[in-house]
Amino acid sequence: MKIINQKIREEVIGQGRAVREAAKDFAQSSSRVKDAALRELSERLQASSQKIISINEEDLSAGRAKGLTDALLDRLTLTEERIENMAEGIRKIVDLEDPVGEVVREWRRPNGMRIAKRRVPLGVVGIIYEARPNVTIDVAGLCLKSGNGVLLRGGSEAFRSNQVLAQIISESLETVGLSSDLVQLIQTTDREAVQVLLGLNDYLDVLIPRGGPGLIDLVTQESTVPAIQTGVGNCHVYVDSTASLDMALEIVDNAKTSHPAVCNAAETTLVHKSVASSFLPQLYERIGDRVELRGGAKARELEPRLEEADESDWDEEYLDYVMAVKVMDSFAEALEHIDIHGTKHSEAIVTESYERANRFLDQVDAAAVYVNASTRFTDGGEFGLGAETGISTQKLHARGPMGLRELTTTKYVIRGSGQIRE
Amino acid sequence: MKIINQKIREEVIGQGRAVREAAKDFAQSSSRVKDAALRELSERLQASSQKIISINEEDLSAGRAKGLTDALLDRLTLTEERIENMAEGIRKIVDLEDPVGEVVREWRRPNGMRIAKRRVPLGVVGIIYEARPNVTIDVAGLCLKSGNGVLLRGGSEAFRSNQVLAQIISESLETVGLSSDLVQLIQTTDREAVQVLLGLNDYLDVLIPRGGPGLIDLVTQESTVPAIQTGVGNCHVYVDSTASLDMALEIVDNAKTSHPAVCNAAETTLVHKSVASSFLPQLYERIGDRVELRGGAKARELEPRLEEADESDWDEEYLDYVMAVKVMDSFAEALEHIDIHGTKHSEAIVTESYERANRFLDQVDAAAVYVNASTRFTDGGEFGLGAETGISTQKLHARGPMGLRELTTTKYVIRGSGQIRE
Numbered sequence: 001m002k003i004i005n006q007k008i009r010e011e012v013i014g015q016g017r018a019v020r021e022a023a024k025d026f027a028q029s030s031s032r033v034k035d036a037a038l039r040e041l042s043e044r045l046q047a048s049s050q051k052i053i054s055i056n057e058e059d060l061s062a063g064r065a066k067g068l069t070d071a072l073l074d075r076l077t078l079t080e081e082r083i084e085n086m087a088e089g090i091r092k093i094v095d096l097e098d099p100v101g102e103v104v105r106e107w108r109r110p111n112g113m114r115i116a117k118r119r120v121p122l123g124v125v126g127i128i129y130e131a132r133p134n135v136t137i138d139v140a141g142l143c144l145k146s147g148n149g150v151l152l153r154g155g156s157e158a159f160r161s162n163q164v165l166a167q168i169i170s171e172s173l174e175t176v177g178l179s180s181d182l183v184q185l186i187q188t189t190d191r192e193a194v195q196v197l198l199g200l201n202d203y204l205d206v207l208i209p210r211g212g213p214g215l216i217d218l219v220t221q222e223s224t225v226p227a228i229q230t231g232v233g234n235c236h237v238y239v240d241s242t243a244s245l246d247m248a249l250e251i252v253d254n255a256k257t258s259h260p261a262v263c264n265a266a267e268t269t270l271v272h273k274s275v276a277s278s279f280l281p282q283l284y285e286r287i288g289d290r291v292e293l294r295g296g297a298k299a300r301e302l303e304p305r306l307e308e309a310d311e312s313d314w315d316e317e318y319l320d321y322v323m324a325v326k327v328m329d330s331f332a333e334a335l336e337h338i339d340i341h342g343t344k345h346s347e348a349i350v351t352e353s354y355e356r357a358n359r360f361l362d363q364v365d366a367a368a369v370y371v372n373a374s375t376r377f378t379d380g381g382e383f384g385l386g387a388e389t390g391i392s393t394q395k396l397h398a399r400g401p402m403g404l405r406e407l408t409t410t411k412y413v414i415r416g417s418g419q420i421r422e
Numbered sequence: 423m424k425i426i427n428q429k430i431r432e433e434v435i436g437q438g439r440a441v442r443e444a445a446k447d448f449a450q451s452s453s454r455v456k457d458a459a460l461r462e463l464s465e466r467l468q469a470s471s472q473k474i475i476s477i478n479e480e481d482l483s484a485g486r487a488k489g490l491t492d493a494l495l496d497r498l499t500l501t502e503e504r505i506e507n508m509a510e511g512i513r514k515i516v517d518l519e520d521p522v523g524e525v526v527r528e529w530r531r532p533n534g535m536r537i538a539k540r541r542v543p544l545g546v547v548g549i550i551y552e553a554r555p556n557v558t559i560d561v562a563g564l565c566l567k568s569g570n571g572v573l574l575r576g577g578s579e580a581f582r583s584n585q586v587l588a589q590i591i592s593e594s595l596e597t598v599g600l601s602s603d604l605v606q607l608i609q610t611t612d613r614e615a616v617q618v619l620l621g622l623n624d625y626l627d628v629l630i631p632r633g634g635p636g637l638i639d640l641v642t643q644e645s646t647v648p649a650i651q652t653g654v655g656n657c658h659v660y661v662d663s664t665a666s667l668d669m670a671l672e673i674v675d676n677a678k679t680s681h682p683a684v685c686n687a688a689e690t691t692l693v694h695k696s697v698a699s700s701f702l703p704q705l706y707e708r709i710g711d712r713v714e715l716r717g718g719a720k721a722r723e724l725e726p727r728l729e730e731a732d733e734s735d736w737d738e739e740y741l742d743y744v745m746a747v748k749v750m751d752s753f754a755e756a757l758e759h760i761d762i763h764g765t766k767h768s769e770a771i772v773t774e775s776y777e778r779a780n781r782f783l784d785q786v787d788a789a790a791v792y793v794n795a796s797t798r799f800t801d802g803g804e805f806g807l808g809a810e811t812g813i814s815t816q817k818l819h820a821r822g823p824m825g826l827r828e829l830t831t832t833k834y835v836i837r838g839s840g841q842i843r844e
Contacts (some may be wrong), residue, residue, distance in 0.1 A: 028784055067673075100637065107806065113795055120787075123817065154763075160504055205817050206817070224642055226649075226816065228818075251840065253841060253842075256841070258844075286563075304435070311681065313838075339446075356658075363450065365446075365449075365545075367833060367834060369833060370838060372839055373535055373837075373838025373840070373842075375843045376842070376843040377841070378834070382531075383834070385539055386538075395627050395628070395648075396648045396650075396831070397818040399832055399834075399835045409787065409817035411790065411822070412789060412790040412791070412800075412805070412821075414790060414791065414792045414793070415794070416792060416793060416794040417795055418671055420796045421676055421796040421804065422677075422680075
């Protein structure tokens with residue numbers, strides 16, 4: 001066991017070193033070269049569709065044999081349409097503006113020195129993700145466009161699928177004369193590899209965990225590489241006393257049911273007491289057949305068809321067709337409930353009050369705060385940022401959907417003519 | 423011992439909770455209120471000058487008794503002039519633009535939703551620093567201006583001085599009607615308090631260590647709170663074959679001797695071989711009486727008065743009147759030397775070549791890269807950012823001098839009219 005661990009350790013460190021080396025030169029690459037690699041990748045994905053599907057089928061068979069849930073198997077599945085979507089995603093990244101080289105600000109000092117704050121690649125990005133093979137392509141595309149190398153650790157259930165995708169990425173890079181070392185997939189499903197990544201400070205500039213709370217906790221607790229927390233979303237829709245109830249119904253329905261398995265889906269509806277007796281029966285009529293609605297005591301008085309919620313429901317990220325419902329005595333109570341139970345992801349109010357809209361936007365501490373719109377919009381594509389590497393729920397470096405800019409850092413470039421400091 | 427630890431733990435956690443509570447309301451405070459508190463602080467510092475000096479004298483006596491070095495005692499010393507400088511620093515922060523509320527970008531989506539990326543305070547900032555009491559005031563000023571609460575852990579040698587300064591900050595806050603809980607100084611010199619801070623994720627949004635490599639390492643290895651690495655600077659000046667040697671002498675002299683104890687001071691001069699035989703004797707003539715110059719083998723052939731350097735000198739942050747000198751066979755060798763031995767802080771080239779200037783700026787990976795100017799300019803004040811909370815040598819969130827903007831994060835504010843996601 002010790003010997004196996006040592007071998008894995010050396011392999012992962014070797015891959016890290018190789019990505020780092022390749023990334024140094026790559027940081028200076030022109031947009032033209034990077035876009036050529038991405039176009040090549042897009043074409044190769046389409047051309048290899050049948051091959052990818054047949055290898056993906058091996059992962060699926062193994063997954064079925066292991067008894068994976070239908071939801072997990074669905075995430076794991078690659079179809080012709082999904083591969084076309086991946087290729088299309090890469091073409092969209094080609095169309096995005098290259099953030100590298102952008103001068104964020106430039107100014108001249110009284111002594112004549114010019115200071116420019118210039119956007120540069122981070123260097124090497126490490127990503128730990130679950131069994132969604134499309135992430136392999138999305139993340140590689142974003143990292144390459146932004147001038148970064150990337151070390152990928154995908155979920156073990158998607159291992160074969162990820163390998164063939166990584167192979168296609170390598171071939172695309174080589175075709176346009178770039179180093180295939182730039183994108184590396186960890187070649188083992190052993191957990192030890194994750195432990196190595198958590199301490200790979202010499203070769204990784206950032207580590208992004210994309211997964212459930214267990215993975216996020218592990219990274220927070222143990223990573224010495226700077227990490228960005230993503231994704232846990234206990235999102236609320238608060239229906240204010242001033243709300244248009246028709247609009248509120250549309251928004252709650254959409255926020256819950258359009259894709260319950262994702263982090264920007266709403267988990268709790270809060271309703272001001274003055275509209276609750278009218279709103280709750282309407283809500284039940286509208287989504288009660290599709291969604292298990294769990295109400296607090298007051299809510300169940302007004303709409304007895306609700307299931308019974310307990311205190312733990314306010315903190316639950318169901319990611320499913322379940323929603324908690326609670327009656328609020330006041331706007332202030334709604335702010336407080338969100339402050340206590342929210343995960344600083346996405347929070348929405350439905351209101352016609354100018355003052356409450358502004359107070360909600362000002363006072364709720366979250367990556368995205370909405371007035372009269374669905375929380376489901378918290379997404380790089382929906383925001384118009386292009387694809388995303390995840391949604392940051394922390395405050396340092398990146399907050400909300402992380403697009404290309406969030407995969408860069410800056411450096412100060414100072415042009416002088418002999419200036420010295422007094 | 424266990425019981426003492428538990429007591430310290432509870433106290434620090436209690437302070438963290440109190441700052442967090444106070445910071446919630448404070449995040450919405452207007453610039454007017456924040457500036458009033460800072461003006462009050464500036465006036466109170468001046469008015470309390472004698473009191474501060476006499477309490478500082480107690481720290482100094484204890485420090486002398488403990489055998490602190492002259493350099494440490496100097497950092498610890500507060501004089502009337504230094505207190506006036508602290509007060510003046512706070513007045514300068516008043517004059518800086520409040521970063522909170524700034525809209526970084528705003529755009530409209532095709533569905534009519536307006537998305538604004540708005541700058542907001544981080545929340546609560548934790549700082550661990552050494553025995554420099556002026557840091558207490560600088561950091562509190564910057565954190566307050568940017569709408570943050572702050573939990574301060576100062577060096578034990580400055581404990582009494584920090585306490586009186588923290589008291590003055592509290593009084594200033596109360597005078598303008600703000601909570602004195604916003605700025606809290608850890609009330610023990612026990613190391614256990616640092617351990618508590620490293621895990622205080624519930625109440626701290628960021629932890630900034632300002633100190634030597636030991637402290638930085640401790641924070642990198644053990645903090646679960648997101649941290650920003652600051653300060654280690656093994657900075658180089660590379661004198662190219664195309665350099666004006668007069669300018670190079672001015673810059674090397676300034677970069678080394680204007681303040682050797684700080685992180686932006688240069689530690690190594692690299693000289694292209696084609697100018698080394700002319701430059702090295704001139705360098706020795708100019709600063710050899712004040713600076714111990716340690717040369718590699720080639721450098722000592724050309725200027726035998728140099729002391730002998732060994733391999734470890736290339737990695738040394740002397741922070742003293744010592745400088746390493748090495749002859750480079752080529753521009754490329756200089757880039758490579760900096761890549762291997764630099765700490766990504768500040769790097770300078772002296773050159774008259776347009777092409778080499780640009781290549782140096784592009785290829786050297788550091789927070790600040792200079793052509794024909796001293797590395798000593800890497801500083802919030804010198805850059806025109808106002809005061810700074812430190813100089814980040816990492817890539818996430820902040821790189822280079824951290825001013826007010828670096829103490830903020832952003833949130834997405836979305837104004838809709840009933841939009842739902844398809």
